[in-house]
Amino acid sequence: MNESFGNIFINACLVNNFVLAYFLGICPFLGVSGKMETATRMGGAVTFVMLISSLCAFGIHALLVAIDAPYLQLISYIVVIASTVQLVEMFIKKMSPALFRSLGIFLPLITTNCAILGLALFQTNKGYNLPQSFVYALGAGLGFTLALMLIAGLREQMEFAEVPRMVKGTVLTLIIAGILSLAFMGFAGLGNG
Amino acid sequence: MLQKDNIAKGKDSTGRIADTDAFIKGLWRENPVFVQVLGMCPVLAVSNSAENALAMGLATMFVLAMSNMLVSSLRNFIPKQARIASYILIIATFVTITDYAIQAISVDLHKSLGAFISLIVVNCLILSRAEAFASKNSVLPSLLDALGMGGGFVLGLFCLGAVREILGNGTFFGLALFPEGFQPWIVMILPAGGFFTLALWLLIFNRWKVK
Known part of the structure; x- marks a missing residue:
């Protein structure tokens, strides 16, 4: 309950990285991590939606506790996330068509990204208050972007390497992700102090 | 008469072949884990022991079967524009049921699976079966398709869970x-x-x- 903002941030971003430690958001992770540019944009879009849906989830949780209907949690979260994505899409389209074009198909796909729903559920389970939830969402989003960019960078380099035909594609990405996950274990204990 | 019989038989057998195929393809040729690489989040997250993997697989299979059946029986009533939202609502309902059922059966299991039961909602496998199969086929083939795909998913999870538990813990169940x-x-x-x-x-x- 009384974790400091720094701890929450480091925990969400590095120690319990959503992709490499919790395995959330693996689908876009495998799908769009081929190029650095798309990976960065995807990360940005996910972070943005995470921030908004985290705030919404906080409000819904308070409301559901007030009307004593916890069994509606999952259904209302997913509906809110889907409509948030839709709203964000319309808003960006209106305000900045250039950004909208560059995000393309990734924006609607965020709805089925488990990292977003996972974030909403985790923050409720941990009982964070409003500012804490915001920091948690920020950390998780930046951690997701970091992991995506690291993989994209490594995969761009591997394009030119000679690997056996069987290993190319998903298998290679998974092996790289495994090694990265090992590396991220080095952060364990950082967020406790 | 004979001809009629043959035609009837032929129809019967083709029908049966199609049904069996709907079931078999998910198990092997289009296995969701090894071939389609769908729904990876739970596959990786809860496959650290054979028991967890099996429980997660069965829970997903149940949700998949129920939502496929409901989606296919409602396929003529759901308007095209609102279909994805309706599918997600149907899936979320069954996931909530599963979540509470697992909690009632075994609190320990519920604890070790944690939030990943709720995350079945966003498993792309379930939504993709609803969209690609159940929305175009009648109830029985949809159920068979769900059982096949679910079975394939259980198989994949179990393969991973068994290897990880045997090597990582030296135990099996x-x-x-x-x-x-x-x-x-x-x-x-x-x-x-x-x-x-x-x-x-x-x-x-x-x-x-x-x-």
Whole structure:
């Protein structure tokens, strides 16, 4: 309950990285991590939606506790996330068509990204208050972007390497992700102090 | 008369073949884990023991079967524009039921699976079956398709969970397999081990496909 903002941030971003430690958001992770540019944009879009849906989830949780209907949690979260994505899409389209074009198909796909729903559920389970939830969402989003960019960078380099035909594609990405996950274990204990 | 019989038989047998095929393809040819690589989040996250993997697989299979049946029986009533939202609502309902059922059956299991039961909602496998199969077919083939795909998913999860538990813990369903001196490979039950094990299984499948 009384974790400091720094701890929450480091925990969400590095120690319990959503992709490499919790395995959330693996689908876009495998799908769009081929190029650095798309990976960065995807990360940005996910972070943005995470921030908004985290705030919404906080409000819904308070409301559901007030009307004593916890069994509606999952259904209302997913509906809110889907409509948030839709709203964000319309808003960006209106305000900045250039950004909208560059995000393309990734924006609607965020709805089925488990990292977003996972974030909403985790923050409720941990009982964070409003500012804490915001920091948690920020950390998780930046951690997701970091992991995506690291993989994209490594995969761009591997394009030119000679690997056996069987290993190319998903298998290679998974092996790289495994090694990265090992590396991220080095952060364990950082967020406790 | 004979001809009629034959035609009837032929129809029957083709119908049966189609039904069996809807069931079989998910188990092997279009296996969701090894071939389609769908719904990876729970596959990697809860496959650290054979028991967890099996429970997660069965829960997903149940949700998949129920939502496929409901989607296919409602397929003529759901308007095209609102279909994805309706599917997600249907799936979320069954996931909530499953969540509470698991909590009632075993609190320990519920604790070890944690938030990943709720995350079945966003498993792309379920939504993709609703969209690609159940929305176009009648109830029985949809159920068979769900059972086949769910079975394939259970199989994939179980393969991963078994390997990770045997190597990472030296046990299988909690039973010790190795003599005293065995040093378990801790890395296999850590997140990294999930990536490595899945990579290994995909490698084996690729090898088999290339041949």
